[in-house]
Amino acid sequence: MSEENPLEYRYDTQLLIEGEDLDEDEIGEYFEENFKGDCLLAVGDDELIKIHYHTNEPWDVLKYCATLGEIYDIVVEDMVRQAAGLQG
Structure with a gap:
């Protein structure tokens, strides 16, 4: 972490996974x-x-989640930009 980036993990990653036989514990x-x-x-x-x-590599999260089913409502926001008052 630096003074410019006080966050350890920069990207707030959110999505939905639709599939069959999903297990939240296994995914976690x-x-x-x-x-x-x-x-x-x-x-x-x-x-x-x-x-x-929250992660620095949201693309890896998306790749994994896509193997589980259809992913949608995907939001990846840059929390450093948000903290600076910019659009994330």
């Missing part, structure tokens, strides 16, 4: 074991999971 464990980040939220049921995660 995969995130913890394979991605660097924080503020993980993986909630839903076996057909729809909402993901919220």
